[in-house]
Amino acid sequence: MLAPALTEVAVCNAIAYAPAPHNVLSPAFFGGHPSLIVTESSYQSNEEIYGEDEPAEYIYQVLRGAVRVYKLLSDGRRQIGAFHLAGDVFGIETRATYRVTAEAITDATVRLVKRSAVEKVAQNDAKIACALWAASSGELRHAEDHMMLLGRKTAAERVATFLLEMDGRLAMSSARSLPMCRRDIGDYLGLTLETVSRAISALQAKGVVELSGARCIAVRKRDRLAAIAEVECTL
Amino acid sequence: MLAPALTEVAVCNAIAYAPAPHNVLSPAFFGGHPSLIVTESSYQSNEEIYGEDEPAEYIYQVLRGAVRVYKLLSDGRRQIGAFHLAGDVFGIETRATYRVTAEAITDATVRLVKRSAVEKVAQNDAKIACALWAASSGELRHAEDHMMLLGRKTAAERVATFLLEMDGRLAMSSARSLPMCRRDIGDYLGLTLETVSRAISALQAKGVVELSGARCIAVRKRDRLAAIAEVECTL
DNA sequence: CGAGGATTTGATACCTGTCAATGAAGGTGG
């Protein structure tokens, strides 16, 4: 992959963006340290941001749009590990290469900082290092939940869980409709797009959700949806 | 859960253990800082070490034996996120509570350090903070691979992947047989124990592996096994 | 308005789960 085309350059401190705080990541290192150069870049829908096993050169934060990160098998089977929405930080690595491929789902704008610069700062600033640790740990918490979903939940439970997750996160980023198609949802949930579609139709038939267009899904009975999602037992 | 019964107490620097280096975690913070009190504790087979959503009081390292970490659904479905063998560090958290339950698979001995002490050190020592970050990042890399397995691989591929993983890790810890039962393997791979058993029998019938007792599985044709495992496409 | 992709829905196949029975292994006590 080529270096992303930069559309704007600015010193970190000058950035006034204040994206909604997000569940997983607290990006203290974006906007927290004077020696970090922060730039911006935009991608079209379905454009690759970085590829699996490429050198991990940058750390990213979504400003606008949505991003999917995934792994592929040799025959094309795809597993999407996470969706990243406005405010989310992604691409944090401790090894030389990215673990996954990242692509823009919609047209998207991201902020980025050089990973080498962040690493240099982290080695002397424990606060920054802890923020990076917290970010990776947050991603790990999500992955742990998602392994439960992929390994043990039924199709109906997976889709209900997904709709609850997106309902919460999209509300936060003030988006009103899903950025991803049924195939993306299927590849996130370990299902086919047909099974996802059928499960959503079933929820609609029960009056649990209401669709106004395939991408715009309103939750009508959140408690019913949560019950179907089989929320993890906390004993 | 009650506080673990401590069997031995020693100041960090006095500890001379040198467990085999492991794939995921570099335990630099065990034995690297004079202010950290390291203790030891032993657990019997199937004994709980800590529970999901309990306050995360300690960080652990396996000295002997094996540990499973898992989440449960309310109806008892279980997803094992990882197995930890001699040398592995587990229980690292940035939030107040553990994300998963940890149990001894076999009789096991662990080292532990107070999480609050580690955290205090990490906030002033960027080296330690980076080591913790690297540990979480390593777990995340494993989780990302495992999501691929759970979401998109067939039963035969999952079992082949598992046998390759264990072959590598057990060789490192000089163990000759699997510490976990078929049910544990199933709950790790998102399968039933019967499906695991059938897949192993099929591999045996093809001469890819050879069993001398259910827990002792020798890889005969590693390349065949790797081909079946559908190793991730690196493009 | 037309074209192509996205979504829904239906029919059918197949992989894996479920239920059940048998066999092997390991631990305990007579």
Added chain:
DNA sequence: CCACCTTCATTGACAGGTATCAAATCCTCG
């Protein structure tokens, strides 16, 4: 030392959930 018991593992028969293949409809965008 052996018999018994319990747990673990294997194997078989069958059912069911999800994938696959196919077609119709909807929607978006040029």
